[in-house]
Amino acid sequence: MAEYAEDFIDETFRAIVDTYAPEGVFPEEWDLDELWVALEQIHPVGLDRDALRKAIADDAVTREQLLEQVLDDALSAYERREAELASEVLRQVERRVILSVVDRVWREHLYEMDHLREGIGLRAVGQRDPLVEYQREAYEAFGEMMAHIKAESTGYFFNLPVHIEPEPDEAAAAAEEAAEVEAEAERERRARASRQERPRSRGPPCATSRGRPCRPSCLHLGGHRGDRRQPRRRLDLHPGGAATATGSAGGSAPSGNGAAARSAQQTVRNTDKVGATTPAPAARVRSTSAATAHEPPGG
Numbered sequence: 001m002a003e004y005a006e007d008f009i010d011e012t013f014r015a016i017v018d019t020y021a022p023e024g025v026f027p028e029e030w031d032l033d034e035l036w037v038a039l040e041q042i043h044p045v046g047l048d049r050d051a052l053r054k055a056i057a058d059d060a061v062t063r064e065q066l067l068e069q070v071l072d073d074a075l076s077a078y079e080r081r082e083a084e085l086a087s088e089v090l091r092q093v094e095r096r097v098i099l100s101v102v103d104r105v106w107r108e109h110l111y112e113m114d115h116l117r118e119g120i121g122l123r124a125v126g127q128r129d130p131l132v133e134y135q136r137e138a139y140e141a142f143g144e145m146m147a148h149i150k151a152e153s154t155g156y157f158f159n160l161p162v163h164i165e166p167e168p169d170e171a172a173a174a175a176e177e178a179a180e181v182e183a184e185a186e187r188e189r190r191a192r193a194s195r196q197e198r199p200r201s202r203g204p205p206c207a208t209s210r211g212r213p214c215r216p217s218c219l220h221l222g223g224h225r226g227d228r229r230q231p232r233r234r235l236d237l238h239p240g241g242a243a244t245a246t247g248s249a250g251g252s253a254p255s256g257n258g259a260a261a262r263s264a265q266q267t268v269r270n271t272d273k274v275g276a277t278t279p280a281p282a283a284r285v286r287s288t289s290a291a292t293a294h295e296p297p298g299g
Helices: 002-020 032-040 049-057 063-085 087-126 130-159 170-197 257-265
Strands: 233-237 243-247
Touching (some): 002 032, 002 087, 002 130, 049 063, 087 130
Antiparallel strands (some): 233 243
16 A cells, blocks of 8 residues: 555645646746645645745746655655554555545546436537547546545545554453453353253153153043053943942942942042143933832832
């Protein structure tokens, strides 16, 4: 970027001298006051204004000598700024200034090209070829854009305020980084411990599944589904009040009025998805009731 900056400075100050002290014009016609104002807008000029004016009046300074003195003064001022900011900082300033100025000025140039394209057809009214006129004016606009980029960038090179922050302490930075790493490790350990302590069972343990938790689909009534060791029982009431409990698998149980009453009132625990306890379904009773069985014949 240093080469770009020097090129920008050289072309900018050459353009200023060409504007106010053009070649082929007598020194008496040079606009030295405006030349000095334009130079002061970029950087504090170190030349002796009165001495230079007197030398020009006496024809002791030519245009080439004037340009050389202006360029030497500008480069000396830039070297002082580089010594003040350090080379690395000034290179960063140059890079950011050039990118910012080019981006903004280029967008403005594109807007101007759109405006030129919209009105270029009117050149045909003056008997001029719109295509040729568009090429000529676009070329001139591009040259003006490049001169604008270099002049504005040069002004920022000399006058942009730069604040240099002090470098952080390496020991303090290392300690802070170590503390952050330790805190992250502690959070990870706590999260791992909380995952290990979280209960894994999804329901109360079931006696028929060897202490393992019941699955949500377990609807055991007096026994776990699929467990053949505890078959479901059915209560049958025979005529005469005798009760017989038979198993669904073909088994039998002792009969008796007391046993039948207790079996009829017995409830079994039904553990469903939410672990609710519901009474067992009512026992099925045969259609022949005890009253009908004891009715005397013919009565």
